[in-house]
Amino acid sequence: MPFDVSWPVYDDRERDALTRVLENRQWFNGEETRAFEVAYAAFQGAAHGVACTSGTTALEIVLEALEIGPGDEVIVPPYTFIATATAVLRVGATPVFADVDESWCMAPAAVEAAITPRTKAIMPVHFGGSMAHIDAFKSLSDAHGLHLIEDACHAWGSASKERGAGTIGCCGVFSFQESKNLTAGEGGIIVSNDEALAARCRSIVNCGREEGAAWYHHINLGTNARLTEFGAALLLAQLERYPEQLATRESRAAQLDAGLGAIPGITPQPTPSEMTRRSYHLYCMRFDGAAFGMSREAFLKQAEAADLPIGAGYPIPLYEQPVFQKFQGRHDYAACSCPATEALCREEGLWIQQTMLLLPESEIAALIDGVKAIQAKT
Numbered sequence: 001m002p003f004d005v006s007w008p009v010y011d012d013r014e015r016d017a018l019t020r021v022l023e024n025r026q027w028f029n030g031e032e033t034r035a036f037e038v039a040y041a042a043f044q045g046a047a048h049g050v051a052c053t054s055g056t057t058a059l060e061i062v063l064e065a066l067e068i069g070p071g072d073e074v075i076v077p078p079y080t081f082i083a084t085a086t087a088v089l090r091v092g093a094t095p096v097f098a099d100v101d102e103s104w105c106m107a108p109a110a111v112e113a114a115i116t117p118r119t120k121a122i123m124p125v126h127f128g129g130s131m132a133h134i135d136a137f138k139s140l141s142d143a144h145g146l147h148l149i150e151d152a153c154h155a156w157g158s159a160s161k162e163r164g165a166g167t168i169g170c171c172g173v174f175s176f177q178e179s180k181n182l183t184a185g186e187g188g189i190i191v192s193n194d195e196a197l198a199a200r201c202r203s204i205v206n207c208g209r210e211e212g213a214a215w216y217h218h219i220n221l222g223t224n225a226r227l228t229e230f231g232a233a234l235l236l237a238q239l240e241r242y243p244e245q246l247a248t249r250e251s252r253a254a255q256l257d258a259g260l261g262a263i264p265g266i267t268p269q270p271t272p273s274e275m276t277r278r279s280y281h282l283y284c285m286r287f288d289g290a291a292f293g294m295s296r297e298a299f300l301k302q303a304e305a306a307d308l309p310i311g312a313g314y315p316i317p318l319y320e321q322p323v324f325q326k327f328q329g330r331h332d333y334a335a336c337s338c339p340a341t342e343a344l345c346r347e348e349g350l351w352i353q354q355t356m357l358l359l360p361e362s363e364i365a366a367l368i369d370g371v372k373a374i375q376a377k378t
């Protein structure tokens with residue numbers, strides 16, 4: 001079977017980790033979680049880590065910890081997973097969509113234009129692990145007194161000028177769901193250099209408790225979003241293997257950049273020159289039907305027939321999802337228009353999943369040849 005990668009990856013390290021937790025009989029709120037928080041925060045270059053159940057809950061908890069709620073606006077991209085925007089809705093605030101640019105991330109000019117007196121935060125997504133425009137967002141958020149929340153759910157290990165994703169804004173949020181490069185099936189973490197913010201997040205994750213205080217003492221409106229010890233132990237094992245996988249993905253992505261990038265009509269997502277490491281959750285390409293010689297739909301049909309692991313990605317911008325179209329708040333999502341995102345969804349976007357970037361070089365070469373063969377028929 002070509003282009004086949006077993007995922008998630010595990011070996012005796014994960015087996016031993018799970019057995020260790022099982023036999024310890026400490027299945028929640030223990031040493032594995034603390035150890036993973038410290039190890040992951042250090043890996044990103046952050047002072048604090050607060051583990052939780054998912055990237056989605058991590059986003060909601062950060063927004064709650066920053067006291068963002070009804071009447072407030074948060075600027076988000078429309079080209080991302082639904083949770084980036086619905087986390088804002090779930091705390092009672094309003095997501096305002098700012099279009100992406102050729103980086104596949106939000107365009108600074110679109111973000112600036114979306115700022116109103118109600119804006120409380122800018123929440124860029126490091127799409128596919130690419131930390132585009134992070135310095136521009138930092139300047140904008142500083143100039144306007146806004147929180148900069150990094151949705152780094154694709155960016156484990158990504159760094160810009162050696163600064164880890166999630167450490168440039170007030171905090172960063174990561175997902176460990178099963179499709180992710182670092183996974184325990186489900187899980188998430190918030191990293192921050194702000195001790196007080198991290199403590200508020202930790203309290204919310206743990207039923208509003210105060211660190212070190214009595215178990216039935218609750219100082220904040222919290223929830224139970226604790227990662228299990230099994231999840232933390234798995235993640236500790238996965239993190240050990242991760243730097244090697246990251247290097248492999250970077251190398252395969254460079255091979256794809258050279259091979260696919262030379263084909264007329266295919267433009268790989270750029271990596272900003274300031275980036276010193278990139279996770280590659282997705283390998284993204286912009287497809288130009290006129291230059292390639294066929295529509296994206298025709299290309300995808302042929303790619304599928306040739307078993308090439310290439311997909312179209314998100315089918316519609318987030319504001320076209322029913323949850324937003326039927327939204328009865330102050331914002332009229334039916335009137336939203338983000339042309340660059342619409343073009344990516346409707347005719348330009350192509351994705352290769354991160355697991356494919358673990359294939360041997362020979363299979364990456366076969367993938368490139370497969371795309372060339374489709375074009376040769378036009």
Ligand SMILES: Cc1ncc(COP(=O)(O)O)c(C=O)c1O
Pocket residue numbers: 053054055056057080081083084125151153154174175176177187188
């Ligand atoms: C950009 C982005 N943000 C947030 C999330 C939510 O993470 P989780 O699935 O762990 O809730 C995802 C998951 O796909 C994501 O891709």
